Amino acid sequence: MIEPILTIVVPCYNEEEVLPETIFELNNLLIDLVNERLVSNRSRLLFVDDGSKDETWQIIYKEGLRKEHVHGLKLSRNVGHQNALLAGVFTAKDYSDCVISIDADLQDDIQVIREFIQKFTEGNEIVYGVRKCRETDTFFKRFTAQGFYKLMSKMGVDLVYNHADFRLMSRRAISELERYREANLFLRGIVPLIGFQSTKVFYDRKIRKAGQTKYPLKKMLAFAFDGITSFSVTPIRAVLLIGLVSFFVSLMFGGYFLTLKFFGETQTGWTSLITSIWLIGGLQLIAIGLIGEYVGKIYKESKHRPKYSIDIDTFSLAMPGHLKKKAKLEEELFLFNQLKDASERK
Ligand code: UDP
Ligand code: MG
Numbered sequence: 142m143i144e145p146i147l148t149i150v151v152p153c154y155n156e157e158e159v160l161p162e163t164i165f166e167l168n169n170l171l172i173d174l175v176n177e178r179l180v181s182n183r184s185r186l187l188f189v190d191d192g193s194k195d196e197t198w199q200i201i202y203k204e205g206l207r208k209e210h211v212h213g214l215k216l217s218r219n220v221g222h223q224n225a226l227l228a229g230v231f232t233a234k235d236y237s238d239c240v241i242s243i244d245a246d247l248q249d250d251i252q253v254i255r256e257f258i259q260k261f262t263e264g265n266e267i268v269y270g271v272r273k274c275r276e277t278d279t280f281f282k283r284f285t286a287q288g289f290y291k292l293m294s295k296m297g298v299d300l301v302y303n304h305a306d307f308r309l310m311s312r313r314a315i316s317e318l319e320r321y322r323e324a325n326l327f328l329r330g331i332v333p334l335i336g337f338q339s340t341k342v343f344y345d346r347k348i349r350k351a352g353q354t355k356y357p358l359k360k361m362l363a364f365a366f367d368g369i370t371s372f373s374v375t376p377i378r379a380v381l382l383i384g385l386v387s388f389f390v391s392l393m394f395g396g397y398f399l400t401l402k403f404f405g406e407t408q409t410g411w412t413s414l415i416t417s418i419w420l421i422g423g424l425q426l427i428a429i430g431l432i433g434e435y436v437g438k439i440y441k442e443s444k445h446r447p448k449y450s451i452d453i454d455t456f457s458l459a460m461p462g463h464l465k466k467k468a469k470l471e472e473e474l475f476l477f478n479q480l481k482d483a484s485e486r487k
Contacts, residue, residue: 145238145261147174147184149254150229152222153245154191157200158352163245164188164204164211170251171210179258185236186211187456188245189229192219203484205455212456220449222355223328226306228449232456234315241309246352248277249307250344257309257342266314266337270307272346285358289365296373299333301341308332324441324448325371370434377435380428387424391417453477 149167153160167186174180190198190213201213214232216225226242233240239261243249249270260268278286293300306328310318317335333339356364369376394417398410453476 144178144181145258146236147171147180147258148187148233148237148240149185150187150189150226150233150240150242151245152189152191152225152229152242153193153197153201154219154222154225154355155193155195155197156245156352157193157196159246159350160188160197160200161204162350163247164200164208166247166251167243168204168208168210170254174255174258179255181238183236184210185233185456187214187229187233188212189214189225190216191221191225192216199484202455202480206481206484213453214451214456215453217450217452222306223326224448226328227326228451230310230315231319232451232454234312234319236456237312239309239311240315241307243307244305246349248346248349249305250347253342253344260340260342261309261311264338265309265340266311267332267335267339268309269301269304269339269341271301271341271343272303272305273343274345277346277348285361289368292365293330293368293372296369296375298330298369298372300329301333304329304341311337313337322445323371324444324446325367325438326448327368327371330368330372366434371438374435376431380431383424384428387421391421453480 149171151163151167156163164186171180171184171186175182175184188201188211190201198213198215201211201215205211205213214229216228220228230240230242239258241254241257243251243254253270257268257270290300290302310332314332314335314337317337318331321331321334394413455477458477
């Protein structure tokens with residue numbers, strides 16, 4: 142049997158503190174895998190610099206000059222974890238039989254990559270890395286993350302429990318993923334929709350090796366909210382339900398107050414009036430805001446903007462004549478040399 146060509150895609154945003162170690166460890170692992178004849182020696186590591194403001198790209202670039210397997214993709218600006226990951230996966234697709242995505246902070250156990258490959262050769266198109274437990278997380282993160290999965294499943298979104306973006310996808314699965322053209326791409330929800338044969342591999346997640354999490358509470362909430370609203374209309378239905386209930390309740394109250402009026406027992410009724418104004422006003426604002434969120438999503442979708450722009454791509458460059466048109470190649474080669482000169486002058 143011939144060994145599959147593997148590409149490991151690593152999105153990196155301001156990861157200068159942890160990146161040298163990540164590159165070192167992943168590179169060693171890849172060399173081991175090649176020596177064990179588990180993967181082809183044309184396998185690669187692809188580090189995607191998601192518009193970092195620190196030395197991340199310089200590190201990737203320099204290591205790329207030194208290490209045969211290391212390649213980099215520099216995005217023109219910060220586009221977020223999900224899009225950076227897509228940029229890497231789609232770039233890698235044409236040259237790889239399978240692609241594994243993993244975070245730059247080495248929280249996920251890279252040793253299970255072996256098992257990923259094995260499951261792939263057994264015929265699985267998608268392999269999910271699933272965390273056994275969340276002991277290494279802070280209580281807060283564990284609590285919110287688990288709440289998120291529960292909420293999602295209540296809303297009818299099919300997620301793999303405790304699976305983040307550590308997964309293997311075959312070239313065929315990625316081609317299918319490419320056909321999901323939505324701008325609001327929530328990968329963890331989309332990948333299970335592809336529906337090819339898949340399996341799970343369990344592992345223990347460690348604490349971040351170095352650097353800070355790029356997902357503070359605010360971003361985490363935004364991520365969760367995005368996930369829900371790009372997959373489910375349950376919130377809009379809930380609003381409709383609340384609206385209906387309060388409508389009928391107010392009808393009942395109306396009837397009650399009218400009978401009071403006919404029997405001459407009218408009250409000035411300031412309290413009930415003011416409370417209902419605030420209540421209904423509040424409900425309306427929530428409803429409009431929520432619907433606005435969905436309209437906003439439609440707005441984003443309708444523009445068909447590209448999800449990312451690649452500035453420099455040393456991955457495709459390493460394979461000249463493969464896919465790139467010659468002019469494009471030369472243009473990139475020019476940039477590449479410019480940067481090389483700059484880094485040598487340093
Ligand atoms: N990341 C990215 N772009 C961003 C934010 C994060 O590419 O805008 C990367 C980051 O470098 C890391 C991964 O996404 O490799 C996950 O981020 P992090 O480890 O901070 O998230 P956590 O594990 O704390 O949820
Ligand atoms: Mg992390």
